[in-house]
Amino acid sequence: MPKKKKYSFLDKLLYFINSIVATALLLSYFLAFVSPKTVPVFSVASLAVPFLIIANAIFFVYWVFKLRKHFILSGLILLLGWLFLPPFIKFSSKNTARNTDVKVMSYNVRMFNLYNWIKEDGISEKITEFIKEKDPDILAIQEYHHSKKRNLKFPYSYYVPKSKKNNFGLAIFSKYKIINKGSLDFKNSANNAIYIDVIKNKDTIRVYNLHLQSLRLNPKKENFGESSSEKLIGRLKNGFIKQASQVEVFLAHEKQWNRKKVICGDFNNTAFSWVYRQLCKDKKDAFEIAGNGFGKSFNYFFPMRIDFILTDESTNINNFKTYTPKYSDHFPIMSRINFE
Structure with missing residues (x-):
């Protein structure tokens, strides 16, 4: 039987923080459906979405390089955002021109x-x-x-x-x-x-x-x-x-x-x-x-x-x-x- 990898205190702490940040990003996906007139503080939180995306991307890369399955958490939530939200980043562009543009x-x-x-x-x-x-x-x-x-x-x-x-x-x-x-x-x-x-x-x-x-x-x-x-x-x-x-x-x-x-x-x-x-x-x-x-x-x-x-x-x-x-x-x- 292969030995299970032991997680250091630092890894446990980082994963705890990762869990909070990932949960916050997941909840933020619903902010666009709530009018500021209903719950104004939700709109304030929407400003943090770009920051939350970047933070989760950093955690995702960190766990991948550490070869830990923890990357799945941020990875899945980022994938959901990629599929259903307006793009935070575009990796390709359209660059055509017509005389009638x-x-x-x-x-x-x-x-x-x-x-x-x-x-x-x-x-x-x-x-x-x-x-x-x-x-x-x-x-x-x-x-x-x-x-x-x-x-x-x-x-x-x-x-x-x-x-x-x-x-x-x-x-x-x-x-x-x-x-x-x-x-x-x-x-x-x-x-x-x-x-x-x-x-x-x-x-x-x-x-x-x-x-x-x-x-x-x-x-x-x-x-x-x-x-x-x-x-x-x-x-x-x-x-x-x-x-x-x-x-x-x-x-x-x-x-x-x-x-x-x-x-x-x-x-x-x-x-x-x-x-x-x-x-x-x-x-x-x-x-x-x-x-x-x-x-x-x-x-x-x-x-x-x-x-x-x-x-x-x-x-x-x-x-x-x-x-x-x-x-x-x-x-x-x-x-x-x-x-x-």
Whole structure:
């Protein structure tokens, strides 16, 4: 009879921690089915899903190298997530191009660094030059600060300031003629959603720019001491409740449009949330179809994809890319979309 392998105290402790992390990830799979209005703290927990995935992947690799059957626990739970959840990481991408593609970019520019959060000269000019270099056909900007000195060189645009006192808000720029436009005017919030209808050949395409309630996460300033943690969790809960209300307003408006559309924006939430699940119903996620890697769009200490480009199911998504210039706390994303 072969002798059974003895487990060290360290292995027993690690497996205990592994069990907790694996159970937490398994339970988190159900978070997308619970509205923040019902149990707000569940939505707070949804932000930790990327971290839980990474932690379980580390445990899985550790046990495989140790030749211990403990890898089965995290392995099975990661497999379930891979099969039934939006992808956390993509290992392949789609990279095709047609002359009839529309290049759509979404970018939270953080007011072009108006208040010098980034201690570097010329950030505003660098953002402008980056956009010109990538040359999108449609550009949706969140946290846009209007300035007459700034020229992005689009023939058509729609800008809605959220406040009369502060000259910033949402903007959409287009190479195609705008025939209709509007704002949803979220109540009691500095966030908003706007839209334009553009003509491309014989098609009318609606473009939404959606910026859901900000959670004001700052990786350089968050303090997870007892009192600070309570304030942070309270702020996040209130933010998620507002997001739920904003999603309901948006979906009611979107339901009135049954033609081709694209939804760009900063959702301030991950692909594992109730918010994303509601917004992505009957739509394609450009990253999921054509992206590669983590799709990290927010400059946080672990991969967070909170900026999205969604389309109706009838469109073809030929390419998706996340760019990484550190000109904002967000990274710009762009997709080649074919509506024909």
